[in-house]
Amino acid sequence: MWGRKAFDILSSYRNPYNIVAFGDNDSDKIGKVFCGKPIWDIDTLERDKQIDLIIVAASGVKIMEIKKQLEKLVSIPIFVYQDIRNQLFWPRISIDISGFCNAKCKWCVTGRKNLMQVLQDRSYMSFAEFCEIYSHLYKNGIIGKSTEIMLYSWGEPLLNKDYVQIVEFLAEQEQKFSVSTNASTLQLVQRKDAYKNCCSFVFSMPGFSEESYARIHGFQFNKIRENIVKINDNLKEHGFVGNGSISFHVYQFNHAEIADARNFSEDLGLSFDPYYPYFNGNSMMEDFLEGRMDDIALNEAKKELHLAHVDDLLKKRPKEYKCFLENIISIDCKGDLVLCCAADSELIDYSWGSVFQISSFEDMKAKREEMLQCHSCQKCRKLGMDYWLGNNPSYLRN
Ligand code: SF4
Ligand code: SF4
Numbered sequence: 001m002w003g004r005k006a007f008d009i010l011s012s013y014r015n016p017y018n019i020v021a022f023g024d025n026d027s028d029k030i031g032k033v034f035c036g037k038p039i040w041d042i043d044t045l046e047r048d049k050q051i052d053l054i055i056v057a058a059s060g061v062k063i064m065e066i067k068k069q070l071e072k073l074v075s076i077p078i079f080v081y082q083d084i085r086n087q088l089f090w091p092r093i094s095i096d097i098s099g100f101c102n103a104k105c106k107w108c109v110t111g112r113k114n115l116m117q118v119l120q121d122r123s124y125m126s127f128a129e130f131c132e133i134y135s136h137l138y139k140n141g142i143i144g145k146s147t148e149i150m151l152y153s154w155g156e157p158l159l160n161k162d163y164v165q166i167v168e169f170l171a172e173q174e175q176k177f178s179v180s181t182n183a184s185t186l187q188l189v190q191r192k193d194a195y196k197n198c199c200s201f202v203f204s205m206p207g208f209s210e211e212s213y214a215r216i217h218g219f220q221f222n223k224i225r226e227n228i229v230k231i232n233d234n235l236k237e238h239g240f241v242g243n244g245s246i247s248f249h250v251y252q253f254n255h256a257e258i259a260d261a262r263n264f265s266e267d268l269g270l271s272f273d274p275y276y277p278y279f280n281g282n283s284m285m286e287d288f289l290e291g292r293m294d295d296i297a298l299n300e301a302k303k304e305l306h307l308a309h310v311d312d313l314l315k316k317r318p319k320e321y322k323c324f325l326e327n328i329i330s331i332d333c334k335g336d337l338v339l340c341c342a343a344d345s346e347l348i349d350y351s352w353g354s355v356f357q358i359s360s361f362e363d364m365k366a367k368r369e370e371m372l373q374c375h376s377c378q379k380c381r382k383l384g385m386d387y388w389l390g391n392n393p394s395y396l397r398n
Contacts, residue, residue: 057081
């Protein structure tokens with residue numbers, strides 16, 4: 001029972017914990033399979049040099065006895081599950097501090113609404129609201145200082161008027177965080193170490209010319225270029241040591257701009273990350289895969305996006321594929337839990353109630369399990385959209 005409990009909790013932390021086996025000294029169990037993992041005896045445990053820690057998962061009275069027994073037999077570090085458990089937090093959490101974006105990307109559900117001039121709620125999360133959510137998550141053990149708080153999802157974070165206050169607050173809290181922006185708005189921090197815990201800062205670009213910007217984001221290219229330079233300087237002058245990058249969206253019409261974008265990126269000391277954009281928003285992806293997209297949009301998509309590989313890619317999805325967004329909690333600008341960063345508000349199972357209803361790590365885990373069983377998530381897996389999101393090929397640099 002304890003082994004299963006530890007397995008369930010630790011296996012949701014794919015990055016730090018890769019569980020390879022269970023250990024036991026009961027000869028009836030050795031060699032069998034439990035939770036999809038083999039059960040080893042002590043000799044196998046010791047022989048396998050890939051094991052970098054053993055976790056003892058047992059009831060209180062037995063723990064020390066087992067630990068002592070193991071310490072005599074193996075030289076692998078041994079931890080007690082209850083101790084590890086107390087230091088566990090959600091690894092990444094997205095808090096969408098702006099509920100809106102100003103770009104007009106036609107292959108994104110948010111951008112498309114801007115393009116069609118659909119009236120949108122332009123509310124954002126105030127500094128006070130952010131602090132309240134942060135403190136709730138932290139005090140209840142749902143996040144720790146090493147949890148990466150992604151300050152974005154469907155909204156453009158720099159449109160939040162309290163952006164600087166939020167970033168400076170996170171520096172004061174020694175909290176890890178990350179930002180992704182379209183660089184349409186300038187927001188510069190003052191506090192010397194404001195970006196010291198920012199692990200990643202991404203500038204997303206839909207091309208490297210006035211034409212490409214007019215076609216996708218709808219911004220003035222020269223202005224964006226200037227903003228990127230200024231924000232990048234501001235990052236460097238305020239403690240940033242994380243990964244700064246340009247995420248260049250490779251459309252069929254902007255291949256000739258890639259070299260210039262790369263030079264620009266290298267001049268600024270940013271990593272260059274060209275990738276093929278897809279439909280941003282699961283409702284649009286569903287429409288495409290289920291043949292509901294209207295002919296005009298479909299023909300345009302085929303001319304702009306790289307889609308020829310998609311059918312073959314979807315066929316390769318392994319049955320047991322685990323979506324990388326399963327372990328990322330998403331909170332919208334109103335403080336509500338939402339299905340994931342890829343799910344948009346057009347989906348029936350988008351919203352999951354206030355984050356303030358969740359008062360422990362276990363609560364969050366249970367809620368996440370429930371969310372992952374919903375109709376929209378199951379459909380996403382069935383159509384292979386989760387696999388597309390996580391395995392779209394990288395742009396071939398050569
Ligand atoms: S893709 Fe990003 S920048 Fe473009 S409209 Fe959507 S959220 Fe905004
Ligand atoms: S399977 Fe789809 S809906 Fe579910 S978490 Fe992953 S991307 Fe989101």
